[in-house]
Amino acid sequence: MMRFDQITLTRRFLLAASAALSLLAGSAAKADSVPDSDWPQHGRTAAELRYSPLTQINTSNVKRLGLAWYQDFDTFRGQEGTPLVIDGVMYLTTNWSKVEAVRAATGEVLWRYDPRVPGDVAVRGCCDTVNRGAAYWKGKVFVGTFDGRLIALDAKTGKLAWSVNTIPQDANLGNIRSYTIDGAPRIAKGTVIIGNGGAEFGVRGFVSGFDAETGSLKWRFYTVPAPGNRPDGAVSDEPLSKLAYHTWSPTGAWTHSGGGGTVWDSIVYDPETDLVFLGVGNGSPWNYQVRSNGVGNNLFLGSIVAIRPETGEYVWHFQETPNDQWDFTASQPMMLLDLVINGKKRHLLAQAPKNGFFYLLDARTGEFVSAIPYTNLNWASGVDPKTGRPKIVPEAMWSLTGQTWMGIPGSLGGHNWAPMAYSPKTGYVYIPAQELPEPFKAEKNFKLRSMGVNLGIDMAGLPDDPHVVEAVGSSLKGWLEAWDPATGKVAFTVPHETPWNGGVLATAGDLVFQGLATGAFEAYDARTGSKLYHFDAHSGIVAPPVSYEVNGHQYVAVEVGWGGAFPLMGGALARHRNTTINHSRLLVFALDGHVDLPVETHNTQMPFRATQPFDAERATKGYDLYQHYCLACHGDNAVAGGVLPDLRYSGALEDPTGFYNIVGRGALSNYGMVSFSSSLKETEIEDIRNFLIKRSQGPHAESAPDAGQKKASQ
Structure with missing residues (x-):
């Protein structure tokens, strides 16, 4: 087993600036044999x-x-899937973790499989009930479901071969559990490897390896330690105890929230090194002061961790974003490249994560090679040329300063989950880049919630003014x-x-x-x-x-x-x-x-204004409740972004009892709108209704007829 502190001794002579790179030739990394057609x-x-x-x-x-x-x-x-094509058959996954096989030349459906994900689990996810794809191995199709299962299907018939619950039932996961799966599994040497999502709500990250033939658990690797450094009986016990636990405050909120660190997307297997690379996500809560009392690097958050595919044994790690409080995950897609640097051929792991730096690491050892900004960023002035550790700007530590920080990139990153590509012919990596500046400010009197997001940041939305929206939108x-x-x-x-x-x-x-x-x-x-x-x-x-x-x-x-x-x-x-x-x-x-x-x-949702009066004081209270419990699905400041219904124009606003039946009693739970009665009092739900009525009748709401008018178009 190679320790991270041993690796750091070999990092001399490696520079982080572009002037120090001399890549004389480049090519794709060696890969397993794949027919050109597939x-x-x-x-x-x-x-x-x-x-x-x-x-x-x-x-x-x-x-x-x-x-x-x-x-x-x-x-x-939304749809985020990557279809697979093998011997003229396409296997694709869609929202709600559904799977189908079609003839790739004509679209003729061969079979469909619905894992029947319960609608009420939609509330566990921050980012839609999407699925990013399947894996294929020896006549089976493997898919992770949004409610946390890993399933294997017969590729010819679509019949279920096996199904396992990936979420362990143990005491070290934290008190707030909201696990999901929307990433694609990977197959390595007969092992199906899958991670989970949910850090925005409060979970403890882990990755599991299952036998591809039987579905039996082979190993589990936790990405953050348990409170009190308690062992899990998992393969990660030793590296967490020796490397990670001392990088956390023993009394921070992470001991109740789980700490985060979910591997919700990128997992890459490298046959050349026989390593699996895990892209570890953000902390829970985001607020570093709350999460870890502002103490420690919080390993393995924001890190790439290399493990063995058959055993899950730790080999090396590299942390891209220590002290993370900006949601700078290392979960973005990774790729393997063979490049010549300073006259020497190197086998490298490449990534453009959220934090704005493009990283090259030695795939075999984890040695830092370079980190160069691929987009605008203001949270760090650069990286240490030997270690790759970012030089964080003091003002960017918003959870410690208590001041608002306008971060670039924001929490959605300079590059998010959308995969990049590489052409050996041009030598270019093509990145779907973006810039979404975001204000970060600590939430006052933060307390962990059993439902809703647990970020520890001020969730104030945009002012109700189209000119402000236009100005911010233009940035x-x-x-x-x-x-x-x-x-x-x-x-x-x-x-x-x-x-x-x-x-x-x-x-x-x-x-x-x-x-x-x-x-x-x-x-x-x-x-x-x-x-x-x-x-x-x-x-x-x-x-x-x-x-x-x-x-x-x-x-x-x-x-x-x-x-x-x-x-x-x-x-x-x-x-x-x-x-x-x-x-x-x-x-x-x-x-x-x-x-x-x-x-x-x-048709899009018809925007009809609510006619009921609202109480201004209750609406003010409802605003804060909405931003913490409803924003993740229905949009900042109660403006839907085009996927789910816009609650400002819901007919349920006209009737307090009907609104409570939906929000408090879960009348629409089969459609994802679960009951919030365990977290919100009936009076608080009424506060939210008053806020939504205010937003519906606001001077800058979209042009809409009154709710009582006849809907001639319907």
């Missing part, structure tokens, strides 16, 4: 480059691209960035109208494909960024495309559906930047495709 793994190969070697569709003919076929999904919620940016690791510089950018755009696909046809939040699906010249193709998908896209070949024809496929954290929580900003009507469907393109999308298939 997309059998989440990132296509083990290196997770999201690069297709197909060339039939290229810069000279991409203008002939057209829709070959499409399939509508059974929901209007939000999104772009496609071609990052050159040979120089540590940006080769080119493609500006977009908004942040929160889709993942990226690079191809040997010198093309880069990306879907946009505005509803466009586009192709760019991989060498220059010139836009070569545009398709109106009628709905925002956040999922990454894939490419494959069947019977000599190359296809490009992408799931469509506006969703995730920004659309749910972004409120007026998300609405301001995206005006599409949400659809959920799969689009598949080919040269000379000639299928047309239908006209809009549903």
Whole structure:
């Protein structure tokens, strides 16, 4: 077992600035053999480059691209899945963890599987009930479900082979438990590896390895220690005891909330080093002063941890963001690259996490190689060239200073979960980059909540003024960035109208494909960024495309559906930047495709103002309650971002009893709207209703008729 403190001794002579890099040649890391025609793994190969070697569709003919076929999904919620394609069959996952197999050339459905995730578990997730994809191994399809199960399906029939609950029943997880799964499993040497989400609410992170044949648990690795350094009987006991526990205050709120550290997305297996890399997430609560009394680095938060696939044994770790209080997760997609640095070939792990630095680490040892800003950032002035530790700006430690800090990047990061891609032909990494500045301020008198988010930050929303929304909205940016690791510089950018755009696909046809939040699906010249193709998908896209070949024809496929954290929580900003009507469907393109999308298939929610009077004092109280208990699903300041209903225009506002039946008694729990009676008193729920009525009748609410008027359009 290699200790982290041993690794730090070998880090001399390594520099963090771009001037110190001399990358003389670059290539994709060695990967397992994958047929050019297939997309059998989440990132296509083990290196997770999201690069297709197909060339039939290229810069000279991409203008002939057209829709070959499409399939509508059974929901209007967001879609984030990466389809898999093996031997002409596509396996895709959709919202609510549903799975299906179709003929990849025609869309003919072969089977569908519904894991029947209970609607009331939707409240456990911060960022929609999405699913990012499946894994395939020896005739089985593996999927994590939103309620915490890992299931194996027969790839030919869709019949359930086995199902296990990934959430352990032990005493060291914290008192607030809100586990979900929306990430894709990975397979390594017969082991199915899956993490969980939920740190915004209050959980303790862990990753589990299950036998792919039987579903039996092989190992479990916790990413943060237990209170009092209590052992779990898990493979992580030794590294947590020796490396992590002393980096936490023994009396912080983490001892009750679990501490966070969920591995909610990126997991990469490297056959060359026989290591699995875990991208560990944020702390719980976000507030560092509350979480750990402002003490310690809080390992393994914001870290990449390398373990053995068959045993879960710890090998090394590298912490990108110590003292995290900005939600700077290391959960963003990682990839493996073979590059020549200073005349020496290096096998490297590459990542562009939320914190704004592009990292290169030695994949075998975890040695720090470089960390160079790929976007604007103001929380750190740079990194130590030997250790890679960030030089945090004192003012950025908002939980310690007690002052408001306008952070760049904000909590949604310079790059979030949407996958980046790498082209060995150009040597560029293509990053779906963004800039969403965010104010951070400590919440007064913070107490852990059994429901709702537990961040420890002031949840005040935007003022009810369209001019303010316009001004703040204009500061939000999104772009496609071609990052050159040979120089540590940006080769080119493609500006977009908004942040929160889709993942990226690079191809040997010198093309880069990306879907946009505005509803466009586009192709760019991989060498220059010139836009070569545009398709109106009628709905925002956040999922990454894939490419494959069947019977000599190359296809490009992408799931469509506006969703995730920004659309749910972004409120007026998300609405301001995206005006599409949400659809959920799969689009598949080919040269000379000639299928047309239908006209809009549903109406947006009709905005009818509430007619009931409201009590101003109760509305003020209701505002604070709404921001902590309702914002995560229904939007900042009660402005929905385009996925779930806008509560300002709910008919339930007209009747206090009806509103309480929904919020207090869970009358709509099957649809995700669970009962909040365990956390909110009946009087507090009435306070929230008064706040929503005020928002419905506000001077800057959208133009809407009175609720009592006849709805002629319905």
